[in-house]
Amino acid sequence: MTSIPPDQQRNYEIFRDCLSTALIEKISRPEPKPKRRSKPKKTISSSPSAPKSQDVVADADADVGADFNNTDDLADFADYIATETFRALPSELKTIDYHTYAKDAALQARFAHALPLTGADTPRILPSLDPAVADSLSAYGITHESTQGVDEFLAPVLTAFLATLNTPPRAPRATLAEAEGCEMCGRDWVPLSYHHLIPRFVHGKAVKRGWHRAEDLENVAWLCGACHRFVHRFKGHEDLARRYYTVELLMAEEPVRRWAEWVGRLRWKGR
Known part of the structure; x- marks a missing residue:
């Protein structure tokens, strides 16, 4: 194949x-x-009948x-x-x-x-x-x-x-239940929030200049607070919208991978 x-x-x-x-x-x-009818005992067939x-x-x-x-x-x-x-x-x-x-x-x-x-x-x-x-x-x-x-x-x-x-994609918040953890560091024991992969501050510009379609503006990734803040420190709104509008594109960058690996090892001690 x-x-x-x-x-x-x-x-x-x-x-x-x-x-x-x-x-x-x-x-x-x-x-x-299907239920078969029982045959009378007195009936004798000289040859086996073909199955129905x-x-x-x-x-x-x-x-x-x-x-x-x-x-x-x-x-x-x-x-x-x-x-x-x-x-x-x-x-x-x-x-x-x-x-x-x-x-x-x-x-x-x-x-x-x-x-x-x-x-x-x-x-x-x-x-x-x-x-x-x-x-x-x-x-x-x-x-x-x-x-x-x-x-x-x-x-x-x-x-x-x-x-x-022909089924419209669900609203961003509706996908939280499916998130198995932060989509960058993988931690599943910390609260998550959704990150607009195309920042809201440049939605109008992104459509006007043909960077993205209007229907793609609500694409989100579920991130922990630390990774969410890191992404916005990593690049500005326009760069995120033009070059880093998927988690895969973000994770292709070495600094992002190093951050995700490091923060993913952090576990809070119980009190």
């Missing part, structure tokens, strides 16, 4: 999450077998996931299916973000005019899907043409993916 280009990585991860969720649900939810088709399907569904003996196997399978399916998506859907998607009525009409999608919509969005994807899903018991083929299986995956693209 070829690697996903950097500009497509974000949407690929969204798509992989949607697909892996569907896979996990499929293999962890066994479908009950619904019993065959139920037996197959009960075996779904038998080939995934550990989570690594499932992760590898999900990666493969997600990668091959994502590569078949139209190019627009591989890189677009919420703000562009929300403003493009034509794009929404083309791909998401009637959510949720059905199996009939899948070939329209994935016209060049590699047949190996369908073969793999069938071979591992994920799909069965008699009940749920590849188009029907992928329809809710595509629905979830498109719905995510």
Whole structure:
């Protein structure tokens, strides 16, 4: 498998999450077998009767996931299916973000005019899907043409993916619960506050001069007080807005890394 280009990585991860969720649900939810009627004891058949088709399907569904003996196997399978399916998506859907998607009525009409999608919509969005994807899903018991083929299986995956693209990002304060610690020094036992990666003092200038889009102005990082103050000592507002508007860009600088390593070792003594 070829690697996903950097500009497509974000949407690929969204798509992989949607697909892996569907896979996990499929293999962890066994479908009950239909009840068989008991035959009268006096009835004797000269030859064994062929199993009913619904019993065959139920037996197959009960075996779904038998080939995934550990989570690594499932992760590898999900990666493969997600990668091959994502590569078949139209190019627009591989890189677009919420703000562009929300403003493009034509794009929404083309791909998401009637959510949720059905199996009939899948070939329209994935016209060049590699047949190996369908073969793999069938071979591992994920799909069965008699009940749920590849188009029907992928329809809710595509629905979830498109719905995510059309969901606005949450307000900065709403992301605090997900912060596992200061995004610079890693300390998780100290209070955090959010740092506007594009300082508010230069929001107007940043948009007017084309440094950033208006919808990106609320991007934040959760920092401890010490790291927050260090960042504002490290560079002025304009430099932060133009050159250091992500945590990764900040941490690429040697002085910032040295600071983060040093302050990350500080622990307060209990009293």
